[in-house]
Amino acid sequence: MMNLLLSAFSEFPNNDTGGANKIIYQILRGIDYSKYSVDYLSKNLFKNFTKPEDLNSQINSSLSTKKKLGRFMFYNFSFYRNIVLSSWYFSKNLKATNRFYENLRLDKEYDVLHAHDTRSMYYLKKIKDKKKILTIHSDGSIVNTLQNYLGDSSISKDIMNKYLLYENESLKIADVITFPSQAARDLFLEEKAEIGIDLNKIKVVYNGIDTQFIDNINVDENFKKKYFLPEDFDVIIFNAASHISIKNIDIVIDTVYHLKKKYNIRALLLNAGSGPNTTKLLTKIRSLNLNSQVRFLGRVPSIEIIKLLKSADILISAAERVVFDMIILEALMAGSVIIASNRGGNSEAIIDGVNGYLVDELNGERFADAIMCIDRNVSSNARKSALRFDLLKMVLGFENLYTN
Structure with missing residues (x-):
């Protein structure tokens, strides 16, 4: 049996987020536990996983009360979210993370370290592993x-310079780099x-989704009532993206x-996301007199994202610098x-x-x-x-890659 260490910079495996920890969550669901002893490590969690069942309960039971409270506040209180996303907090968190990894002692020998960001690779370069x-x-x-x-604040530039050094060092010490x-x-x-x-x-390893799980999700009337999905719109558009510039939510x-002005089509736009541009986007909505046609839903659990996809007529993604978005696959x-x-x-x-x-x-x-x-025949081809x-x-x- 191989000893495998999966790592991320912070947080924990979570299907309701994006990026590294979502992919790690999917690996934990699909990996062959008869062949691998799997550990996960970040600043917020160090845990051994032995089975794919009940992942959420396994993870939640291992999180500190402080972490659970902080996560609840992040997703429910904008003032706290603004603090966490500030340059000051990033600087403070960087110092705390440095201390965590400097004091970290791992006696276990690993056959493979699979780091899902350059910072955790940099911090874990000292551990004993073969790949x-x-x-x-x-x-x-x-x-x-x-x-x-x-x-572009001065604190931000200082953090960026440090992370850039970590990134370049990680690229040198990695035996394999995947995208x-x-x-x-x-x-x-x-x-x-x-x-x-x-x-x-x-190497390129494409992101993956649980196709059977998605196929089995159904939309009921209670869900439609929860999100108030009326039938008096000509089309319902869904968009799942953080409120940052490269996601181009203003274009959506x-x-x-333009659907209203050019084609006399009354559309409802539902966006799942939040971020530093929310206030600016709300101002734009008011200026275009679209208050009744655009809704920001904030953070939405992954299973409800799928239900919203199945409830809407169209998914629009106007993002630039696209990596390989999970929402497109879903x-x-x-x-x-x-x-x-x-x-x-x-x-x-x-x-x-x-x-x-x-x-x-x-x-x-152009999107209109x-x-x-x-x-609409493209729908069957999509599946x-x-x-x-x-x-x-x-x-x-x-x-x-682990065994080759």
């Missing part, structure tokens, strides 16, 4: 993600051209406006009509006009035009194409 695998989930360098949330799409790989390598990454250790809002399996930006990994999942639609020119009028031209990205295929891809 180091690094998976990059960010849209290019980690600096891009930080800039989206922190801006969730070819586009993610190309974007990252373009930004890191100056450090000369060995291309022989680069403009789409609703929408394919849910049978959604997808209209997405022709950026990054989207073109690796969507064939324009076959299982969805790709838009080159990112503005609201695309909506008016859709063929079939989603099987290419089944969870077990992703897990098998990683297992092959």
Whole structure:
């Protein structure tokens, strides 16, 4: 049996989040526990996993009361969320994380370290293992993600410089570096051209989803009442994205406006997400007189994301710098009509006009035009194409790297 250590910078495996910890959660669901003894490590959790059942209860029972309270406040109180996303807090958290890893003592020997971000790879470089695998989930360098949330304050730049050093060191010590799409790989390598990454250790392992689980989710009347999904709209549009600039939620809002102005179509837009741009987006909604046609739902659990996909007529994603968004894969399996930006990994999942639609020119009028031209037969093609990205295929891809 191989000893495997999965690591992330912070938080814990969680299907209701995105990025590293969502993928780790999927690995824990699909990995063969008869072959692997699996540990997970981050600043907030160190735990051994022995079975895929009851993952949520296994994780929740191991979290500290302080962590549970902090997470509750983050998702329910905007003032606390603003503090956590501030440069000051990031700086404070960086120092605390440094202390945590400096004092960390791991006596267990691991056959494989699979780090899901460059920071945890950097911090864990001292542990005893035989193979180091690094998976990059960010849209290019980690600096891009930080800039989206922190801006350009002096404290932010200090943090970014430190993380950039950690990132470059991690790329050197990793034996294998994986990306969730070819586009993610190309974007990252373009930004890191100056450090000369060995291309022989680069692999692509596509993100995966639990296709059977998604297929079995049904929408009932109680759910429709909870989210107040009326039938007096011509079309219901769903968008799941954080309120940051590269997600282009303003373009999705403009789409609703152009449907109304150009085509006399009354659309309802539901957005699952939050972030630093929320106030600015709300101002835009009021200026376009779309208060009754746009709703921000905030944080939505993953199972309800699937139900919203199945309830809506269309999923729109206008994002730039696309890695390989899980929401696109989930929408394919849910049978959604997808209209997405022709950026990054989207073109690796969507064939324009076959299982969805790709838009080159990112503005609201072009997305509105695309909506008016859709063929709903793409829905059945979407479901079939989603099987290419089944969870077990992703897990098998990683297992092959662990043992090869």
